[in-house]
Amino acid sequence: MLTAEANQRITQVGAGTPMGELMRRYWIPIRPVAQLIDEEVMAVRILGENLVLFRTRNADLGLVGEFCPHRMTQLKYGYPDDFGLRCCYHGWMFDTEGQCIDTPMEAQDSTFKDRIRVKAYPVKEMGGLVWAYMGPKPVPLLPPWDLFVIPNSIRQIGIAELPCNWLQCHENTGDPTHSAYLHGHYFKYILEKESRLNNRAADNPMHTLYGRIKLEKGIESLWANPTSHGMEKGINYSKALGAERDYQSRHSTVIFPFYTQTGGPGQVRQEFQIRVPIDDTNTYHINYGCYIAPDQIKAPQQDVIPWYEVPLFDDKGKPLLDFVLAQDAHAWISQGPVTDRTREHLGRTDVSIIFMRQQFEEQMLLVEDGGEPMNVFRNSKTMPDLIHGGKWDENDASVTGGSSALSSFRSAYHKGYGIDDADRYGPLMLQIIEIMRQTEELANAKTD
Ligand code: FES
Ligand SMILES: [Fe+2]
Known part of the structure; x- marks a missing residue:
């Protein structure tokens, strides 16, 4: 049993909470790379933060905050360009570090964009997964488990x-x-109830449910x-x-x-x-x-x-x-x-x-x-x-x-x-x- 406070402490993951801060020390797998090849811009929610994951035309990955800082349109409606993600509304473009690198409707010699940023987190690929690091710098290494x-x-x-x-x-x-019951007795009950026990688990010594019951x-x-x-x-x-x-x-x-x-x-x-x-x-x-x-x-x-x-x-x-x-x-x-x-x-x-x-x-x-x-x-x-x-x-x-x-x-x-x-x-x-x-x-x- 835990107290209500201890339960909150160990379960809550928002920024500034004890577990949220611990979790932010790790690289976190957030999506399969294969999914990002099909959907180049994706809304994701990790550790209670709404973010946008994208892949530029040059195949670089970025993970940025949800709103465009121009007039707060959601960047999940953006589209990829060679060097970043463009907002759908007026085309502001953000690179993978969150820096605004283009404001196409502003004056050509404007330096406005240099002062505009969105939140951005580092991302990497490993083992077919996209990994994000949402914690304090310096960024640790991505461990090859x-x-x-x-x-x-x-x-x-x-x-x-x-x-x-x-x-x-x-x-x-x-x-x-829990295996003995959930994956043993209960599994058996479910298959029996659906008249599938003999069909699915005829080989008694080999089928998982019998092995689990023995546990x-x-x-x-x-x-x-x-x-x-x-x-x-x-x-x-x-x-x-x-x-x-x-x-x-x-x-x-x-x-x-x-x-x-x-x-x-x-x-x-x-x-x-x-x-x-x-x-x-x-x-x-x-x-x-x-x-x-x-x-x-x-x-x-x-x-x-x-x-x-x-x-x-x-x-x-x-x-x-x-x-x-x-x-x-x-x-x-x-x-x-x-x-x-x-x-x-x-x-x-x-x-x-x-x-x-x-x-x-x-x-x-x-x-x-x-x-x-x-x-x-x-x-x-x-x-x-x-x-x-x-x-x-x-x-x-x-x-x-x-x-x-x-x-x-x-x-x-x-x-x-x-x-x-x-x-x-x-x-x-x-x-x-x-x-x-x-x-x-x-x-x-x-x-x-
Ligand atoms: S709201 Fe994003 S460019 Fe205008
Ligand atoms: Fe289990």
Whole structure:
């Protein structure tokens, strides 16, 4: 439980709020680059600020304030020129730094434009995403978290705008046991109710819902530890309590401040789930899928990383509940625009949620004291070309989640399991299936 004040402190993201100031220390992914190729000028809302993202005719990116300073027309109606964005009304043009560089209807020798600026934030491209930095100068480096840059991979970007605060989406990652119910028992109930259980999950040992249900057996306690980049967490199992053996499981990695990473070394399918705050009551949720081919297989070349929308409702407006991300998303949205944490009752399954809240509080205090929070990188000589967010040990089954690259349903698309995740709406299904198929052939050849 939190007090109302503590709940506000940890959820609100506007400029000048403690969490808003912490969030403004990071590069934030705001749109897929591929979307900007189709829509050169786009209204975006990030951390409670209305902004306009654009791409000039010379393909430079800019992110500026919403209103033209001439007579306050919205720049989302602007259009791109070689060196900037032109306002639709009288053609004033702003470059990617927000400087006005043309006032075509003023006198030719006028220096008026030199004194006119709009707010502008730096933007960059990485991994098929446009990233913005909305914090104080100097601007930090854009960290190459592994899935955005790892070679020999194909990628696709799923987007869902969710009408709820970003933290309830992110707290899901501090909650490993929800899987047993939401993605296990409840998934089973939904498929049974629609008479699709046999069709979708006939292969009992392989289907995710049965694996998830098993998760509840023999839990002794939950654990959470800090890592250099965030948090790791999992469950301690006890044979005496009904588990197959005494062991410690490890769940998805958490990278501060808003990333969850599923999958691990050696696994073909890995994913970042990124909870970007649009404002206090809306979240731009990115599921960034990266499908990594083993060295012996060549992943197809991708000139543009495609994106797709993740639907949460069917054509009749009924909630979709038969894939993992939709189950999560409906649970988060149902908690309300901002979860009222004064009314919650945390139990033993919430150990890592409490840990995450403490980590956020520590980092907010650091920023309030003028310090630099974690995961802000400034030295290009010491920043590696690729950063693994968590523990990375190919021989540790607790990290990889299994003994083989194809042991999980998430690596068995070619056996029909791709439909259990949001990836089923993405454009890469056939290519992913082909990588999975070849990877399995390779694994079989090794064991023959
Ligand atoms: S209102 Fe933008 S140029 Fe006049
Ligand atoms: Fe989940």
